[in-house]
Amino acid sequence: MSFDQQLGDHWGAFLRAGWQDDDPAEVTHDLTYSGGVDINGGLWGRADDNVGISLAYLDGNGALDETNVFETYYRANFGDYFAVTADVQWMKDDYEDNSIEEAKGWVLGLRTTAEFRLRGCAGAKQRQRSNQ
Numbered sequence: 001m002s003f004d005q006q007l008g009d010h011w012g013a014f015l016r017a018g019w020q021d022d023d024p025a026e027v028t029h030d031l032t033y034s035g036g037v038d039i040n041g042g043l044w045g046r047a048d049d050n051v052g053i054s055l056a057y058l059d060g061n062g063a064l065d066e067t068n069v070f071e072t073y074y075r076a077n078f079g080d081y082f083a084v085t086a087d088v089q090w091m092k093d094d095y096e097d098n099s100i101e102e103a104k105g106w107v108l109g110l111r112t113t114a115e116f117r118l119r120g121c122a123g124a125k126q127r128q129r130s131n132q
Contacts, residue, residue: 012038014054029067031059036071048077065096085111 003015015035036054041047051074058067073087087109094102 010040010043012040014038029058029064030061033057034069046076050075060093060096063095063097063100065094067094068092081115081117083113085109085113087111 001017004012005014006012013036016033018032020030034054034056036052038050038052041049041051051072053072054070056067056069056071058069060066069089069091071087071089073085075083075085077083087107089107089109090105091107092102092104
């Protein structure tokens with residue numbers, strides 16, 4: 001489940017929750033909860049950019065008891081079709097077996113997004129008609 005709420009012209013908040021049934025998939029978490037804020041770049045003159053800060057709790061299954069995550073990111077848009085997102089996370093895993101040392105550390109990421117629009121496809125024609 002996902003809930004997003006705009007809080008004025010530049011601020012937003014979100015909450016997310018997810019779960020998994022007793023499925024044979026190789027997933028180490030049964031439940032996930034996260035929430036945070038999103039700030040529109042209009043505050044610093046780049047209205048199409050945004051920065052976000054969030055916290056997450058992941059309830060483990062099996063040997064992994066829980067994971068806690070703090071994350072912040074900045075998404076910079078370059079025109080209508082290209083964006084770059086820099087992401088920093090701090091994660092900490094706790095295990096049910098106390099003899100296993102907890103795992104914690106930083107995760108850094110860089111993601112690019114490129115959009116391609118095909119002329120003449122049904123979706124593009126539909127958008128053109130709705131914009132007229």
